[in-house]
Amino acid sequence: MTDIVAQLIDALGDAVSTDAAQLDAARADKSGHRSGSAPLAVVNARSIEDIQATMRIATATHTPVVTRGAGTGLAGGAIAASGEIVLSTLAMDRVLEINESDLLAVVEPGILNGRFNEILGEQGLWFAPDPASKAISTVGGNIATNAGGLLCAKYGVTRDAVLGLKVVLPDGRLLTLGHRSVKGVTGLDLTALMVGSEGLLGVIVEATVRIRREVPGTLATIASFYPGVRDAAAASAAITAAGLQPAVMELIDPSVLRAIDAFAGSSLAGRGNAHLAVQFDGPGAAEDAHRALEIITELGGDADLTTDRDEAEKLLAIRRAAHPSLAALGTTLIEDVSVPRTALPDMFDAIAAIEQKFGITIPTLAHAGDGNLHPNFIFDGPIVPDQVWAAADELFLAALKLGGTLTGEHGIGILKKRWLGDELGEDQLELQRQIKQVFDPLGILNPGKVF
């Protein structure tokens, strides 16, 4: 072990840290999960060459490597333990190119999504992948987990925004995948395969991504309140059934709303038990929002509409306060099931039944526009209680039964490994394991994660 660290220091100098605080930080992410022991060392890579050098040493010594961005993952995918090298891309945070005419940018993996968007914003451009963590999560991490967010129904998932990648293989070889053109079908689509691969296949060291021009026109935002969560879900369903395409449609259930009130000192629950925020952009935004407002009002919702951007920010701030508000109540296990949009009310029923069966409350948020729900389990201490896992198990199976998936945007990591076979089936799981082996024959990349 000391020999491995010595080799790393010899090759990489002060990019290698064995500082106790850094090693300790790499044992956890934002999932509430924490590994049982500290990793060997953290390599704070400054360049592709640093990453290649690290991987060559890892391969030569058969040492596991956990690639890590900002550590904001919610599935334990970037958690490292004893005997592992942590390969941090956080210091590789440059924007290498912004090409407005081709609407593409080339970035290093460690740049924060929010920072990247600030830089693009100066030129009237933006990057559509929009996870709720965007202020603190890296573009490389967003790609490694195929991060979702608030805008996916209208603007696609992260995979749709990735044109090409540079990837370092376990033995240190550098691959260039994809292209700079909008189209390209040469060979198998390894770029798409890398997106969402959670550090299992290679290290993403550079990304060529699609960017967009700022959407012209008004931004029209509705905040609406309802007697119950089913009413809010019904309003959301009615809005899409009317042929409207909001950019954002976020649902908050009663217990999350109360948690926000307790955390932020607000009195939202005085206006209703459930909340739905709906935002339209583009040239038809104001007109669409007025139609949505009529639908909401007819269905008994109590709603405000604004076309002022600052006012809109205030309305969406309610949604943004949800995670910190829940975290203040205890350790949170944030689940991430996704179902077809029309199955949302059924999924809420399933959650209510699970709450009743287990005698617990499961505060739930939903990206209602795309059917992605975040049911939260809250408990004391660092260990997920067995009862929570039992309830989560029923939750996952309910989502699969509704044509959905275990995880819409957080990934499998270590938290959902045991349900992977339920969704994929044994045949597919075996194929996936074999593909992993093609890229990583020694099994040194993020071992114990996903599979």
Next chain:
Amino acid sequence: MTDIVAQLIDALGDAVSTDAAQLDAARADKSGHRSGSAPLAVVNARSIEDIQATMRIATATHTPVVTRGAGTGLAGGAIAASGEIVLSTLAMDRVLEINESDLLAVVEPGILNGRFNEILGEQGLWFAPDPASKAISTVGGNIATNAGGLLCAKYGVTRDAVLGLKVVLPDGRLLTLGHRSVKGVTGLDLTALMVGSEGLLGVIVEATVRIRREVPGTLATIASFYPGVRDAAAASAAITAAGLQPAVMELIDPSVLRAIDAFAGSSLAGRGNAHLAVQFDGPGAAEDAHRALEIITELGGDADLTTDRDEAEKLLAIRRAAHPSLAALGTTLIEDVSVPRTALPDMFDAIAAIEQKFGITIPTLAHAGDGNLHPNFIFDGPIVPDQVWAAADELFLAALKLGGTLTGEHGIGILKKRWLGDELGEDQLELQRQIKQVFDPLGILNPGKVF
């Protein structure tokens, strides 16, 4: 051989054809290429079970299988030869579900893209992948080649529209990949890997695809004429540089324009040497088109603008007439390079230099909005002359040098195999071969194609 056919007939009855005309048809596609000999048999599959039965026999007897939709491919990817079973999905042409609320549909692979869109259109819906062959090509074939088309810059490539697939492996096992939800990140993205895999990994037997609501608002279409192809390319660049996002932007060079005149009896070349069609949709269409018209006029273009749908169809019919017009001149080899949009003028220069060097004319069309060019080589007889391959070689290398790709939307098939390594590099090529082997250890799926 006869034994294999007997086994197929025994298992599949009259789904198996050894009719000389059917066997002969399977030797060619729309690439102008033709195999040297007839295949063993054509299985006209009626169901997933038929496909599984075929694959089980193929595996047991180590017989190669070429999956084929409508045979409209332009790279020879579905051409079959002696000793091979042709597995036709053309009879599996049902739409199994249209779910307007979840904006998804489930289809069998053999349905024609155009027919699917007719059915969707009755409900005010549509399927965005829009290859020029849509009237005659299947959705399964579109997925197997990740087909592009006219609308990709605005509405994405086929991959972006595929949520889930059912796939039969070479040994007959049925896999269910992906999901019905907008989001889903469980395990490696094998759905995306299947899209564009040209029949190498499995047989696509069912697809769950994203559909869209018809775009509301006006359709505003411009047909414009220019002194030369560089002027048309400059107009197209200026339109996107102004921040406008046309749904369609199609460029026609002088020799294609003359071929259309000769074929259709029109006199387009009287108005200019090069043609650019630009179409805007959505609520801001008319306003955007007026801005585009100003740009075109300033740059010396001679243009008509219409917001009448029938009139627009007539304007776009010019573009649609291009392929038959060229085909009337001789055997056409349609190339398919793609470059970043801003590299279009450089690519036209490269084509002009190649024309001069080889003393040939290379009539060229371009999806100018996304940088995808179709240079056409025209010659007599069925064999591509060496000189044409030599010119194509220079064309491909020029596209790669400009950050582009060998093929934007047609695929590698047999026609571009020899350049695959130039684009992918040896390391990536080897990984791709190994992934192929994971899916198809006996190498019976579409052997000799792509790799």
